[in-house]
Amino acid sequence: xxxxxxxxxxxxxxxxxxxxxxxxxxxxxxxxxxxxxxxxxxxxxxxxxxxxxxxxxxxxxxxxxxxxxxxxxxxxxxxxxxxxxxxxxxxxxxxxxxxxxxxxxxxxxxxxxxxxxxxxxxxxxxxxxxxxxxxxxxxxxxxxxxxxxxxxxxxxxxxxxxxxxxxxxxxxxxxxxxxxxxxxxxxxxxxxxxxxxxxxxxxxxxxxxxxxxxxxxxxxxxxxxxxxxxxxxxxxxxxxxxxxxxxxxxxxxxxxxxxxxxxxxxxxxxxxxxxxxxxxxxxxxxxxxxxxxxxxxxxxxxxxxxxxxxxxxxxxxxxxxxxxxxxxxxxxxxxxxxxxxxxxxxxxxxxxxxxxxxxxxxxxxxxxxxxxxxxxxxxxxxxxxxxxxxxxxxxxxxxxxxxxxxxxxxxxxxxxxxxxxxxxxxxxxxxxxxxxxxxxxxxx
Amino acid sequence: xxxxxxxxxxxxxxxxxxxxxxxxxxxxxxxxxxxxxxxxxxxxxxxxxxxxxxxxxxxxxxxxxxxxxxxxxxxxxxxxxxxxxxxxxxxxxxxxxxxxxxxxxxxxxxxxxxxxxxxxxxxxxxxxxxxxxxxxxxxxxxxxxxxxxxxxxxxxxxxxxxxxxxxxxxxxxxxxxxxxxxxxxxxxxxxxxxxxxxxxxxxxxxxxxxxxxxxxxxxxxxxxxxxxxxxxxxxxxxxxxxxxxxxxxxxxxxxxxxxxxxxxxxxxxxxxxxxxxxxxxxxxxxxxxxxxxxxxxxxxxxxxxxxxxxxxxxxxxxxxxxxxxxxxxxxxxxxxxxxxxxxxxxxxxxxxxxxxxxxxxxxxxxxxxxxxxxxxxxxxxxxxxxxxxxxxxxxxxxxxxxxxxxxxxxxxxxxxxxxxxxxxxxxxxxxxxxxxxxxxxxxx
Numbered sequence: 001x002x003x004x005x006x007x008x009x010x011x012x013x014x015x016x017x018x019x020x021x022x023x024x025x026x027x028x029x030x031x032x033x034x035x036x037x038x039x040x041x042x043x044x045x046x047x048x049x050x051x052x053x054x055x056x057x058x059x060x061x062x063x064x065x066x067x068x069x070x071x072x073x074x075x076x077x078x079x080x081x082x083x084x085x086x087x088x089x090x091x092x093x094x095x096x097x098x099x100x101x102x103x104x105x106x107x108x109x110x111x112x113x114x115x116x117x118x119x120x121x122x123x124x125x126x127x128x129x130x131x132x133x134x135x136x137x138x139x140x141x142x143x144x145x146x147x148x149x150x151x152x153x154x155x156x157x158x159x160x161x162x163x164x165x166x167x168x169x170x171x172x173x174x175x176x177x178x179x180x181x182x183x184x185x186x187x188x189x190x191x192x193x194x195x196x197x198x199x200x201x202x203x204x205x206x207x208x209x210x211x212x213x214x215x216x217x218x219x220x221x222x223x224x225x226x227x228x229x230x231x232x233x234x235x236x237x238x239x240x241x242x243x244x245x246x247x248x249x250x251x252x253x254x255x256x257x258x259x260x261x262x263x264x265x266x267x268x269x270x271x272x273x274x275x276x277x278x279x280x281x282x283x284x285x286x287x288x289x290x291x292x293x294x295x296x297x298x299x300x301x302x303x304x305x306x307x308x309x310x311x312x313x314x315x316x317x318x319x320x321x322x323x324x325x326x327x328x329x330x331x332x333x334x335x336x337x338x339x340x341x342x343x344x345x346x347x348x349x350x351x352x353x354x355x356x357x358x359x360x361x362x363x364x365x366x367x368x369x370x371x372x373x374x375x376x377x378x379x380x381x382x383x384x385x386x387x388x389x390x391x392x393x394x395x396x397x398x399x400x401x402x403x404x405x406x407x408x409x410x411x412x413x414x415x416x417x418x419x420x421x422x423x424x425x426x427x428x429x430x431x432x433x434x435x436x437x438x439x440x441x442x443x444x
Numbered sequence: 445x446x447x448x449x450x451x452x453x454x455x456x457x458x459x460x461x462x463x464x465x466x467x468x469x470x471x472x473x474x475x476x477x478x479x480x481x482x483x484x485x486x487x488x489x490x491x492x493x494x495x496x497x498x499x500x501x502x503x504x505x506x507x508x509x510x511x512x513x514x515x516x517x518x519x520x521x522x523x524x525x526x527x528x529x530x531x532x533x534x535x536x537x538x539x540x541x542x543x544x545x546x547x548x549x550x551x552x553x554x555x556x557x558x559x560x561x562x563x564x565x566x567x568x569x570x571x572x573x574x575x576x577x578x579x580x581x582x583x584x585x586x587x588x589x590x591x592x593x594x595x596x597x598x599x600x601x602x603x604x605x606x607x608x609x610x611x612x613x614x615x616x617x618x619x620x621x622x623x624x625x626x627x628x629x630x631x632x633x634x635x636x637x638x639x640x641x642x643x644x645x646x647x648x649x650x651x652x653x654x655x656x657x658x659x660x661x662x663x664x665x666x667x668x669x670x671x672x673x674x675x676x677x678x679x680x681x682x683x684x685x686x687x688x689x690x691x692x693x694x695x696x697x698x699x700x701x702x703x704x705x706x707x708x709x710x711x712x713x714x715x716x717x718x719x720x721x722x723x724x725x726x727x728x729x730x731x732x733x734x735x736x737x738x739x740x741x742x743x744x745x746x747x748x749x750x751x752x753x754x755x756x757x758x759x760x761x762x763x764x765x766x767x768x769x770x771x772x773x774x775x776x777x778x779x780x781x782x783x784x785x786x787x788x789x790x791x792x793x794x795x796x797x798x799x800x801x802x803x804x805x806x807x808x809x810x811x812x813x814x815x816x817x818x819x820x821x822x823x824x825x826x827x828x829x830x831x832x833x834x835x836x837x838x839x840x841x842x843x844x845x846x847x848x849x850x851x852x853x854x855x856x857x858x859x860x861x862x863x864x865x866x867x868x869x870x871x872x873x874x875x876x877x878x879x880x881x882x883x884x885x886x887x888x
Binding site: 065080 | 500502503505508509512515516518519520521524530531532533534535562563564566567570571574577578579589605608609612613719723724725726744747748749750751752753754755756
């Protein structure tokens with residue numbers, strides 16, 4: 001049994017894979033006493049019949065109210081005529097010019113590198129992989145479905161929905177360990193020498209779930225990758241590009257320029273959306289890449305639609321205006337998000353840190369706290385939490401195929417519940433962590 | 445050279461494929477005189493530098509203004525809480541229950557047979573074919589990409605965007621002639637005995653472009669098809685299900701019930717959208733099928749998105765209410781659409797009917813007039829029109845691969861231009877039809 005001393009409780013942005021928990025400084029007897037006390041407290045929580053949810057990165061009702069003026073920002077049909085066209089009618093596959101300009105401003109790229117999507121960037125990512133599979137990308141020797149073997153790199157812990165897309169197309173998913181600077185680039189550089197490796201999933205800023213920001217060196221190494229597959233694709237999901245909840249906006253490099261300068265202009269597709277800026281699943285999304293890639297993709301996308309919802313694009317441009325306007329909105333979200341993250345970290349510091357059997361990150365942006373508990377106890381802890389009415393992201397979800405080989409990683413998503421509910425949920429969750437750890441240690 | 449006598453000018457809903465034009469009753473000399481007069485008139489039109497568009501079934505600005513109250517119908521964030529959930533947040537893959545109920549009412553099916561999509565039914569159709577290709581449908585022995593040979597039935601003249609979807613996935617497109625009752629069902633029933641034939645494209649009400657309504661017998665024969673492929677799929681695009689512009693609403697049968705009753709519950713997927721009810725490309729769409737099919741598809745669709753835009757779903761339900769409310773809106777569209785279709789038919793009756801070299805339908809709903817001109821002259825006529833600033837749907841677009849073997853069919857889309865512009869566009873178009881016909885006849 002291993003644990004950290006209090007000084008070693010993890011304060012940085014990433015949990016090192018080689019870390020192992022050190023023995024707790026408790027006698028078996030003390031542990032059994034503590035276990036029984038925890039069990040009794042757990043039973044009293046169960047009796048409250050709670051229904052609390054920390055499973056998904058969902059904004060809270062208060063956050064949605066904060067931005068609900070967007071509902072009426074486009075209130076006049078004369079305003080729908082913009083950029084020489086009528087946003088209410090068919091046409092303009094790549095999106096309204098003003099919406100392209102909006103995203104180019106936010107991402108720091110050019111307007112001709114932008115394709116404005118519908119209400120889900122996940123759909124744009126899926127469509128890219130799907131079209132690579134059925135038709136091939138611009139530099140593909142053949143459609144991916146005609147390849148003997150397909151592999152995709154999955155930095156983990158990572159985002160389950162990313163992994164599931166490539167899993168659903170039959171890719172072999174290869175886990176890449178995360179470091180405090182992003183994915184292990186030595187491993188990535190080595191693996192991309194295999195032509196069956198077609199791409200990698202990345203969340204470069206406030207990674208899901210660990211909240212780390214890829215270092216400049218990591219980003220430069222990505223831009224300079226020498227991949228064997230001519231259509232190797234970096235899926236650069238910049239989902240949290242403006243999503244600080246503590247401190248000032250942290251600027252990020254334009255990956256599209258970096259790839260172009262490195263001689264890899266077509267290697268990256270960047271994605272983002274307003275799902276956590278305005279309304280989740282009812283915002284607008286973007287896919288950005290080299291102008292040539294965007295032209296190629298528009299040929300394929302033009303078969304499936306005439307354009308995404310331009311009225312909603314216009315509504316967003318009117319409401320958010322530009323990057324500066326967006327950052328102002330994000331400051332308002334931060335006032336609601338920060339107290340929740342502080343609460344989570346306080347409870348963990350108070351309840352778990354002294355026992356030293358878990359470690360977690362302290363992010364300044366994004367939507368998650370990533371916690372590694374005693375190996376072999378994550379599933380059990382989450383099952384206990386569920387039984388007491390606290391729903392968390394499934395154990396293993398942050399790993400390819402939903403299998404965490406160490407059964408240790410847990411993603412905490414504190415954004416949805418109000419602070420008072422969150423405090424209850426965290427109390428229950430910490431109890432469950434303890435019970436699972438004591439059970440393991442005591443061989444129960 | 446063949447032409448119709450005036451009595452034979454086509455008044456019904458369908459142009460029979462076996463029809464051939466009969467000789468015009470004009471001497472060569474009279475024809476040359478008429479040709480030169482037409483040319484002179486054409487030149488004077490060209491000098492006007494017109495910019496008129498009858499290419500696509502786009503609603504007019506006036507129609508969009510008519511429904512622009514939808515912009516503000518959802519103006520209160522308290523209203524966003526509906527059906528026990530918040531339309532502004534993630535979740536509910538299949539759509540808001542009230543949006544499902546809306547579509548079930550319009551289509552006459554059950555709510556558990558409904559999946560509510562985003563702003564384009566075309567995307568739902570594409571996704572169905574794409575997922576059949578990559579993963580297979582519920583009853584597929586294997587994904588379609590693993591099949592030796594894929595064929596799809598294409599009633600023609602038909603909708604170019606349908607044909608292009610299946611063309612892009614490498615299907616062999618088989619043209620099915622249209623009759624006044626819908627696709628030639630003898631041919632369909634014969635062809636579906638081939639297991640490589642995976643489906644058929646249908647627009648059952650006010651077909652694009654001919655505006656015909658499939659007869660009850662045709663619909664019954666569809667529901668009772670005995671297809672060799674266990675995953676044979678009828679793509680039932682009910683795009684114009686409530687789109688009358690002359691006369692009363694014409695009820696239609698629920699194809700999902702008919703297929704279930706015929707023992708083919710999974711054989712049909714029905715599609716519709718509000719693109720020509722509210723805003724084109726900014727409305728909501730639907731896919732309806734057996735409850736089992738919808739369950740199966742949701743498993744696949746759940747990989748690519750969390751849900752379509754539920755805020756826009758709610759906006760539409762608040763604005764349109766139900767089928768009855770929708771029919772009221774359609775009555776208002778009809779007041780703008782009917783004069784345009786009357787104008788088109790009047791000009792054709794006046795300018796072309798006496799010469800007898802073309803035939804056309806007189807629809808009561810939908811968005812098009814389908815015209816068959818003298819074989820071998822459609823392309824030339826449309827090139828002339830384009831040169832004079834009148835853009836029409838490309839010749840051949842209504843046939844698989846964009847090739848009209850007779851070079852005869854032209855799709856007229858009168859909805860977009862105001863009546864005054866439409867009158868000009870039709871004058872130019874009729875001149876071009878005449879010039880092309882005279883050229884052909886005189887061997888110029």
